Amino acid sequence: MSQRDFVSAEEVAQRAGVSRSAVSRAFTPGASVSEATRQKVLQAAEELGYQVNHLARGLMRNESGIVCLIVSEVATPYRSALLRELTQQLQIVGKVAMLVNTDRSDGSVDRALQQAIRYRADASIILSGLPDKSITQLCLRSGQRLVLINRDDDQPGPLRINLDDHEAAGRVVTAFVRAGCTKLAFANSEAGTPSLMAREAGFIAAAKAHGLDVVVERYGWTGYEAGKLVAQRLLTQSERPDAVFCATDLLACGLMDAARHQFSLSIPDQLCVVGFDDIEQASWSSYDLTTFAQPVAAIARQAVTWLGESPSSDRLEGHSVTLHAELAWRGSVRGG
Amino acid sequence: MSQRDFVSAEEVAQRAGVSRSAVSRAFTPGASVSEATRQKVLQAAEELGYQVNHLARGLMRNESGIVCLIVSEVATPYRSALLRELTQQLQIVGKVAMLVNTDRSDGSVDRALQQAIRYRADASIILSGLPDKSITQLCLRSGQRLVLINRDDDQPGPLRINLDDHEAAGRVVTAFVRAGCTKLAFANSEAGTPSLMAREAGFIAAAKAHGLDVVVERYGWTGYEAGKLVAQRLLTQSERPDAVFCATDLLACGLMDAARHQFSLSIPDQLCVVGFDDIEQASWSSYDLTTFAQPVAAIARQAVTWLGESPSSDRLEGHSVTLHAELAWRGSVRGG
DNA sequence: GCAGCATTTGCACACGCTTGCAAAAAGCGT
DNA sequence: ACGCTTTTTGCAAGCGTGTGCAAATGCTGC
Numbered sequence: 001m002s003q004r005d006f007v008s009a010e011e012v013a014q015r016a017g018v019s020r021s022a023v024s025r026a027f028t029p030g031a032s033v034s035e036a037t038r039q040k041v042l043q044a045a046e047e048l049g050y051q052v053n054h055l056a057r058g059l060m061r062n063e064s065g066i067v068c069l070i071v072s073e074v075a076t077p078y079r080s081a082l083l084r085e086l087t088q089q090l091q092i093v094g095k096v097a098m099l100v101n102t103d104r105s106d107g108s109v110d111r112a113l114q115q116a117i118r119y120r121a122d123a124s125i126i127l128s129g130l131p132d133k134s135i136t137q138l139c140l141r142s143g144q145r146l147v148l149i150n151r152d153d154d155q156p157g158p159l160r161i162n163l164d165d166h167e168a169a170g171r172v173v174t175a176f177v178r179a180g181c182t183k184l185a186f187a188n189s190e191a192g193t194p195s196l197m198a199r200e201a202g203f204i205a206a207a208k209a210h211g212l213d214v215v216v217e218r219y220g221w222t223g224y225e226a227g228k229l230v231a232q233r234l235l236t237q238s239e240r241p242d243a244v245f246c247a248t249d250l251l252a253c254g255l256m257d258a259a260r261h262q263f264s265l266s267i268p269d270q271l272c273v274v275g276f277d278d279i280e281q282a283s284w285s286s287y288d289l290t291t292f293a294q295p296v297a298a299i300a301r302q303a304v305t306w307l308g309e310s311p312s313s314d315r316l317e318g319h320s321v322t323l324h325a326e327l328a329w330r331g332s333v334r335g336g
Numbered sequence: 337m338s339q340r341d342f343v344s345a346e347e348v349a350q351r352a353g354v355s356r357s358a359v360s361r362a363f364t365p366g367a368s369v370s371e372a373t374r375q376k377v378l379q380a381a382e383e384l385g386y387q388v389n390h391l392a393r394g395l396m397r398n399e400s401g402i403v404c405l406i407v408s409e410v411a412t413p414y415r416s417a418l419l420r421e422l423t424q425q426l427q428i429v430g431k432v433a434m435l436v437n438t439d440r441s442d443g444s445v446d447r448a449l450q451q452a453i454r455y456r457a458d459a460s461i462i463l464s465g466l467p468d469k470s471i472t473q474l475c476l477r478s479g480q481r482l483v484l485i486n487r488d489d490d491q492p493g494p495l496r497i498n499l500d501d502h503e504a505a506g507r508v509v510t511a512f513v514r515a516g517c518t519k520l521a522f523a524n525s526e527a528g529t530p531s532l533m534a535r536e537a538g539f540i541a542a543a544k545a546h547g548l549d550v551v552v553e554r555y556g557w558t559g560y561e562a563g564k565l566v567a568q569r570l571l572t573q574s575e576r577p578d579a580v581f582c583a584t585d586l587l588a589c590g591l592m593d594a595a596r597h598q599f600s601l602s603i604p605d606q607l608c609v610v611g612f613d614d615i616e617q618a619s620w621s622s623y624d625l626t627t628f629a630q631p632v633a634a635i636a637r638q639a640v641t642w643l644g645e646s647p648s649s650d651r652l653e654g655h656s657v658t659l660h661a662e663l664a665w666r667g668s669v670r671g672g
Numbered sequence: 673g674c675a676g677c678a679t680t681t682g683c684a685c686a687c688g689c690t691t692g693c694a695a696a697a698a699g700c701g702t
Numbered sequence: 703a704c705g706c707t708t709t710t711t712g713c714a715a716g717c718g719t720g721t722g723c724a725a726a727t728g729c730t731g732c
Contacts, residue, residue, distance in 0.1 A: 022682080055717095087410065097436075099423055142342045224620060369711090370711090391687095394717095396689050
């Protein structure tokens with residue numbers, strides 16, 4: 001294998017004329033070192049290009065500084081935005097992100113968590129998929145923190161961060177009603193994740209409260225193409241909907257494009273559309289989509305600060321946080 | 337601190353009734369263990385939920401299995417797509433990605449590389465920014481491999497993966513000329529990275545070869561908003577361009593939206609547009625943008641296979657790979 | 673100068689793993 | 703049964719670091 005040769009604390013100690021422990025202490029905030037030797041060490045380290053070996057440090061301290069991010073569909077706008085916030089927040093508190101892509105087969109979330117354990121990650125943050133309960137238990141038993149984002153699992157132990165999907169979906173109905181819409185539809189994928197289903201259920205429930213029915217169409221994976229296909233199905237029905245709530249902005253973009261370019265419908269005059277996530281493209285003037293903003297920064301902050309807190313408090317019970325999704329009014333619904 | 341308690345090889349050995357070394361060997365492919373004890377160990381490990389400590393393993397083997405990805409603007413479509421491919425490819429060869437976000441201040445690329453060294457990453461892949469030469473030297477001296485993607489640096493040592501930007505830009509001119517365009521423009525940002533500048537230079541050079549002038553406009557950061565603003569500047573000129581090559585798809589999207597919605601221009605009838613990157617949105621029917629496809633999968637494969645090769649071959653000279661950007665013909669240019 | 677105290681320093685062990693080496697066990701041909 | 707070779711096994715050293723403990727050093731006030 002490659003002949004790797006990083007400089008060690010030993011060499012620094014030798015050059016600075018001190019003991020190896022002095023070097024260690026010089027790099028440990030709050031350790032007992034005189035300013036004089038600290039400077040000698042730091043200079044020697046600088047000259048040699050010494051960097052503390054975090055593998056060894058993690059081994060000793062029993063704290064690696066690694067946080068594992070488990071995520072599929074990394075290249076999706078919402079996911080990548082969340083990724084950006086998480087990595088940034090983590091770095092601020094001195095941790096580093098290990099990214100595990102679970103796009104391949106399923107059950108790979110479990111293997112991802114195993115990977116996290118192998119590297120003795122201080123915590124794992126799961127953005128997609130759901131781990132097997134046994135693996136979750138193993139993580140907690142090993143003292144690894146766990147954060148579930150937007151996966152409404154009821155296992156105790158992990159921190160669960162969710163949005164008020166159900167309630168938010170209700171607010172869409174009133175918006176549609178105020179715009180004078182009567183034939184409501186919901187566009188979803190077949191993924192069936194809890195958050196998607198909560199939006200669907202909330203929408204239907206609120207519609208019923210207004211005495212309105214809603215046509216539901218689900219197709220494939222939650223992306224642009226699926227949105228186009230759902231549009232085909234919805235807009236060719238005998239009673240064409242005049243308002244559709246899409247479970248996701250990507251679905252909404254696909255649906256809007258199909259509505260305009262294939263069915264020559266004008267938005268919002270003939271069709272009102274609302275999405276969810278507030279991805280960057282939602283604000284592009286071709287879409288100008290009214291949508292719910294995922295508070296990605298707040299989500300990331302919640303997750304990271306929880307990691308910093310003392311774990312003793314609610315180790316057994318776990319913690320659940322519900323954040324508010326604010327409706328970003330744009331031009332895809334009449335009468336904002 | 338948290339009382340972490342992972343199960344160790346010692347406990348597994350005890351339960352399986354073998355020595356520590358047997359456990360170690362059971363988890364080392366190709367090590368000398370009898371099938372019988374191997375099974376005993378594996379079962380005990382399974383029951384206890386044992387996972388090899390990769391920090392300790394990395395310390396011994398002098399090979400962490402970590403590859404550091406250094407990247408800014410993670411949430412950008414092109415970057416996130418590259419990220420997806422890289423993580424996937426890395427996982428296939430049994431490595432794991434450590435993601436360092438350099439969005440904050442500059443010079444942070446250097447700090448990111450220091451982080452990579454601290455964790456004894458086997459390699460670092462730089463997707464954005466450029467490291468200081470001294471840090472690069474330190475990495476190489478320490479035996480850490482380095483890959484630069486689309487940053488045309490001439491330092492020896494690292495693997496440099498680039499596209500044929502200059503030549504590709506030339507092909508745009510012929511496409512525009514064939515479409516009957518005569519008033520060419522180039523839309524760029526002020527980022528000034530080598531790949532962006534190569535596209536600009538290639539475009540101008542090829543235009544000159546055809547006896548055509550080109551108006552260049554640069555503004556801000558390479559994104560959608562910049563595209564809109566560049567459009568304002570370009571389309572209000574006395575001699576309005578009839579064809580514009582955008583250094584990036586995001587710029588192109590912004591420019592197209594402005595052209596259509598603010599200037600009521602029809603694309604491609606009154607204005608031809610070509611972009612670069614082939615982000616997902618380029619194929620959305622609202623844009624249907626003719627653009628150059630970044631061969632993200634090929635780039636990732638190149639990087640990862642190079643990491644697997646023996647380092648002895650060209651340690652000093654480094655290696656440079658130029659990949660081909662294929663033009664994806666769509667509807668934003670007349671007469672594909 | 674010296675006792676008394678606070679601060680700094682070095683030694684040595686521990687963390688969990690891999691691996692060379694020699695001893696033990698197993699296979700094999702006669 | 704024996705000697706021989708091949709495989710398997712345990713011991714112990716080592717990877718680079720943090721840290722408790724005791725020794726050493728530096729101060730302060732007489």
